Amino acid sequence: MKEVLEGSHAVSEAVRLVRAKVISAYPITPQTHIVEALSEYCADGRMDARFICVESEHSAMASCIGAASAGVRTFTASSSHGLALMHELLHWATGARLPIVMAEVNRALGPGWNIWMDQSDSLSQRDTGWIQLYCETAQEVLDTTLQAYRLAETVNLPVMVVLDAFFLSHTYEPVDIPDQQSVDKFLPSYEPRISLDQQNPNAIGQMAPPAYYMEMRHSIQMAMQSVLANFNDVEREFEHVFGRTYGPITPFACDDAEYIFLMAGTSASTCRHAIKTLRNKGHKVGVIKLKMFRPFPYLYVRKSLGNAHKVIVLDRNCSFGAGGIFAQELRAAMYASGNHPQIYSFIAGLGGRDVTVDHFFEMFDYVEKADYPENESVWIGLNHDN
Amino acid sequence: MCKINQKTISGSIMASKYPSNDYIMPGHVACPGCGAVIAMKFALQALGPKTILVIPACCWAVVAGVHPQTSLKVPVLHTAFETSGAAASGVRAALDMKGDTETTVVAWAGDGGTFDIGFQSLSGACERNENFLYVCYDNEAYMNTGVQRSSATPYGAQTTTTPKNAWKSHRKKNIIDALAAHRIPYAATVNIAFPEDMMRKFKKAKDIQGTRFIHAYASCPTGWRIPSDQTVAISRLAVQTNLFPLYEVENGTDYTINYQGDRPISEYLKVQGRFKHLTEKDHSDIQEMVLEDWQLLNDKSS
Numbered sequence: 001m002k003e004v005l006e007g008s009h010a011v012s013e014a015v016r017l018v019r020a021k022v023i024s025a026y027p028i029t030p031q032t033h034i035v036e037a038l039s040e041y042c043a044d045g046r047m048d049a050r051f052i053c054v055e056s057e058h059s060a061m062a063s064c065i066g067a068a069s070a071g072v073r074t075f076t077a078s079s080s081h082g083l084a085l086m087h088e089l090l091h092w093a094t095g096a097r098l099p100i101v102m103a104e105v106n107r108a109l110g111p112g113w114n115i116w117m118d119q120s121d122s123l124s125q126r127d128t129g130w131i132q133l134y135c136e137t138a139q140e141v142l143d144t145t146l147q148a149y150r151l152a153e154t155v156n157l158p159v160m161v162v163l164d165a166f167f168l169s170h171t172y173e174p175v176d177i178p179d180q181q182s183v184d185k186f187l188p189s190y191e192p193r194i195s196l197d198q199q200n201p202n203a204i205g206q207m208a209p210p211a212y213y214m215e216m217r218h219s220i221q222m223a224m225q226s227v228l229a230n231f232n233d234v235e236r237e238f239e240h241v242f243g244r245t246y247g248p249i250t251p252f253a254c255d256d257a258e259y260i261f262l263m264a265g266t267s268a269s270t271c272r273h274a275i276k277t278l279r280n281k282g283h284k285v286g287v288i289k290l291k292m293f294r295p296f297p298y299l300y301v302r303k304s305l306g307n308a309h310k311v312i313v314l315d316r317n318c319s320f321g322a323g324g325i326f327a328q329e330l331r332a333a334m335y336a337s338g339n340h341p342q343i344y345s346f347i348a349g350l351g352g353r354d355v356t357v358d359h360f361f362e363m364f365d366y367v368e369k370a371d372y373p374e375n376e377s378v379w380i381g382l383n384h385d386n
Numbered sequence: 387m388c389k390i391n392q393k394t395i396s397g398s399i400m401a402s403k404y405p406s407n408d409y410i411m412p413g414h415v416a417c418p419g420c421g422a423v424i425a426m427k428f429a430l431q432a433l434g435p436k437t438i439l440v441i442p443a444c445c446w447a448v449v450a451g452v453h454p455q456t457s458l459k460v461p462v463l464h465t466a467f468e469t470s471g472a473a474a475s476g477v478r479a480a481l482d483m484k485g486d487t488e489t490t491v492v493a494w495a496g497d498g499g500t501f502d503i504g505f506q507s508l509s510g511a512c513e514r515n516e517n518f519l520y521v522c523y524d525n526e527a528y529m530n531t532g533v534q535r536s537s538a539t540p541y542g543a544q545t546t547t548t549p550k551n552a553w554k555s556h557r558k559k560n561i562i563d564a565l566a567a568h569r570i571p572y573a574a575t576v577n578i579a580f581p582e583d584m585m586r587k588f589k590k591a592k593d594i595q596g597t598r599f600i601h602a603y604a605s606c607p608t609g610w611r612i613p614s615d616q617t618v619a620i621s622r623l624a625v626q627t628n629l630f631p632l633y634e635v636e637n638g639t640d641y642t643i644n645y646q647g648d649r650p651i652s653e654y655l656k657v658q659g660r661f662k663h664l665t666e667k668d669h670s671d672i673q674e675m676v677l678e679d680w681q682l683l684n685d686k687s688s
Binding site for chain 2: 050054068092
């Protein structure tokens with residue numbers, strides 16, 4: 001059934017459909033609409049679930065860890081400072097191998113206080129062992145959330161479904177909301193790999209000395225390495241039931257492209273629009289939308305960059321001292337591959353500043369004229385008179 | 387006239403009523419004379435096997451066993467330092483959703499994880515009146531990391547971060563009053579030297595719905611610099627001097643004192659290495675504080 005849904009509510013609908021049993025969250029703009037809807041569903045009986053109104057994001061993740069350890073499907077949502085506060089427990093959820101799913105609304109970190117779109121919050125958590133899936137549309141948000149549970153419960157790793165603040169969380173689009181029966185078919189009821197067991201009293205998350213710790217970490221990396229194949233399986237099943245699929249990356253007009261943009265999130269829509277104009281002017285330009293960031297889909301990216309001469313990476317984030325994070329990751333991915341296109345790193349659209357079609361033309365002009373990439377990321381759209 | 391009920395304190399009936407089941411296995415790694423282990427032993431004997439423990443970073447995170455072993459016969463969720471209140475809320479919610487309302491969820495944390503870093507999540511859980519039992523075994527410093535001061539460290543004590551020329555000059559936080567102010571249905575103090583009182587309170591707490599808090603005095607020979615065979619005797623003195631009174635608070639306002647001590651505080655202070663530096667004047671200052679706190683408690687219970 002198609003309905004016009006806010007991006008935030010696409011998450012809420014998915015969480016209702018997966019029959020999550022414990023939801024624990026603390027409000028932060030722009031995540032609030034997601035959890036407000038879920039608290040209503042829990043209150044009015046549309047969901048048979050417990051909503052815990054915790055006193056912080058740290059406790060939100062801690063109670064999800066407690067609930068998941070006791071063997072139920074859990075959900076939380078956060079953003080920005082809230083996600084940063086959770087940092088310790090993001091590591092914990094991974095180490096405990098709990099299939100917690102979280103919606104993460106990409107927002108800037110202060111100071112200055114800024115509630116708008118920026119990727120620094122989720123990318124700051126790239127080393128916590130969470131699978132990260134970035135979305136572009138409300139439909140993708142809903143579908144990815146459904147897929148996230150199946151993927152998490154297959155590999156026993158937590159999943160972050162990431163959506164842009166306001167551009168996606170607070171905009172309305174027609175969304176096909178699946179019926180419960182189809183979702184139940186796609187996502188069977190949760191059978192935890194391990195949970196607190198009174199018949200065979202166990203200890204979860206206990207002290208691990210050097211003789212054991214390293215193997216535990218290795219198993220997390222092995223699980224991460226299995227994610228891409230498992231994600232593809234999940235997508236095949238998803239396509240079978242719902243007739244839609246996304247892929248770990250989504251290339252557009254890349255087959256003959258000499259120039260390929262790469263980015264995550266809603267900017268990809270704007271970029272495609274710019275590419276149509278550039279193509280009309282005779283430039284061979286494409287774009288890769290990166291959906292899966294952790295694990296980084298090396299093989300897909302290498303293959304899709306094909307014979308491109310120049311790659312133009314848009315980062316709506318900055319790792320201070322190193323530049324755009326997607327660009328760094330891409331350089332690492334391409335270094336070990338046979339083809340070495342030039343990788344141009346651009347930073348734009350921080351803290352909710354618009355990234356416009358003209359900005360993409362500007363990046364293209366710059367790259368077309370350049371002989372080599374700068375050592376540092378190039379910033380686009382700065383107001384030099386500020 | 388304060389309500390003092392000493393009937394449950396007499397030791398004579400202990401032998402016949404002492405439970406035979408034990409839920410701690412031999413071979414745990416606690417220090418000799420650890421009061422926190424004695425507290426756990428009595429607690430689990432009172433609560434029984436339908437118990438799930440949530441243990442944050444604290445001495446018990448080690449005592450409960452290093453992977454792949456466990457020293458307890460009930461399941462344990464180990465969790466991050468400051469999360470006991472929240473993690474226990476999650477376990478409780480999950481059990482409820484699975485239809486298991488019988489199991490008692492017990493957060494078992496030290497004084498650091500309760501008075502200090504974990505106070506926020508505990509306060510949040512108390513405000514929501516989460517249905518679990520929270521036990522703070524209080525050994526009055528960060529013992530697991532090597533005896534650093536906490537807000538449960540008493541006035542006058544030496545620790546590795548309040549050395550003898552700068553011993554702790556702040557009073558211990560009154561955790562029971564802080565939590566009673568949340569109007570939780572039950573808060574009580576217990577002491578390992580008074581096992582009948584302790585078992586009674588754990589059994590009583592088990593049958594109450596909502597957030598229950600038990601503050602368990604847990605002597606620490608290593609951190610307090612006392613002989614390990616004095617762990618119970620010194621614990622008993624804490625009650626007998628009214629330094630650590632045994633009392634209960636129901637619904638945040640209804641105070642009942644369970645024991646009235648009559649010993650001078652010097653008897654307690656002079657037998658512990660952590661108080662060795664104190665002068666007679668310091669002893670007398672501390673005696674004044676004990677009397678003041680005891681009077682305040684009596685005022686609340688009258």
